[in-house]
Amino acid sequence: MSQKLLAPLLGLACAFSSYSYAQQWQFKVEPYLLLTSIDGNSTIGTVDAPLAVDFDTILNNFDSAFMLQFAAFHQSNWAVMADWGYIDRSKSHQQARLGVLNTQVRQSVLQVALAYKQSSPNVGEWINYLGLRRWDNSYQFNLETNHFPQTSFVDRDEDWVDIILGFKIDKSITNNWLLSSSGDIGGFGLATTKLTGSLKVGVSYHLSDEWDVSLLYKGTYVDYDTGDEADSSYFNYQTITHGPIISASYQF
Template sequence: MTSSVLAGENYSVSDDITIATAPPADQWEFSISPYLLMAGLEGTVGLGGQNIGVDAAFSDIADKLEIGGAAYFEARKGKWGFALDGLWLKLKGNADLPTPGPVLESSELTLETVRAKALAYYRFYDKQTTSIDAYGGISYNYVDTQLELNGLANIEQRNTEGWFDPVIGLRISHQLSEKWFLRAVGEVGGFGVSSDFNWEAMALLGYSINDCWDLGLAYRGIGIDYSEDDFVYDVTMSGPMLGVTYSW
């Protein structure tokens, strides 16, 4: 079984001693993990020179989520691994404008976010029940923002932005028992290349059903601080994540 975002490791337990049973170094392992991310959004989106407050907690995100999906794929051979990670959310809700004005009857913000990453891993620590991977790669971020102002005159403003950022991070995996495992991921990126800064963090508790299937429950947070001309995207997405992994 691979060490993907949700998958556990292969371990055998005998006489209270846990021993890692690694596959041959020349054998490729693969895993795919579709998952649900009930992410709330909080921060500021600047559109047309006007800053709009975004505050949608994950507890009421079901009322605002129009469509969303996410998936993770990993291939590993020995100490090296390669992964693709994708997230897509489309939300719609009332816009929090600083000065709505007396002639404004309503305002609505539609925000579509795509985040895709291509990553390369290297496992530099692998002892008994604990392993640590360092990784680096490229993230692509796409934001489609649409603001509708309804009043004496109906006004629609729309802006789309897409950019690439470098990212680096660490992933720590620890096997609690034959079935249960923990995983933590920390990542930073941007560094002024496109975003001023971005970060990602995740803590996961997983359960191995068998050699092919795992379940995972996690909490994930993503922060992006990007600005270009009069467009601002300074937003944090965070919330629980539930997924399943198939490994072969």
């Protein structure tokens, strides 16, 4: 009889333990739309001058990107945060003197960080974090010239990882409105990135205990190069990705 009672009691104990552990965590999922512009310069190997000249035009043709943020906060105030964004765009650009430039540019950025949360009446909720930001870029350019039978073609993949230090501040304005700001800096020349950083500012509106909506503006800068400038292995990427953000977050 005692053995028959022991099994369900152990089951209840395990279930209660799992529930108690889950109660120690709070999760936040936030998909958002970034209306993207990318300004800057890039050099890929020893490509023909017309291709290099048109790269700024290519970058400025991005329209939008879908991104997702996730955070898990423990009751000890420690947290794990992640931010992922992906852009993939193809476009043809006609130039009267040169020909048709067909492009496909993909940019993926994944950020993972360990964070600690604090709060005070004057500052609001303050989060400091240390993490990694991984860039994964792919470029395909095909120039169909007007004056030559052959075409110029470039197909290049570049990826790298940066160490970042950052912060996030949420300051209450009224009962439902928050002023939100966050930023980070990284690279520090530890690998091939000279400098990278981001800054985001805006407002959030508290709809309920579970839902928030936000309108912000974000900019991310990177200055990266690798290889020898004299040969085809060289790659330089110095850009600012920026634009307004519209997001909705769910907390549970």
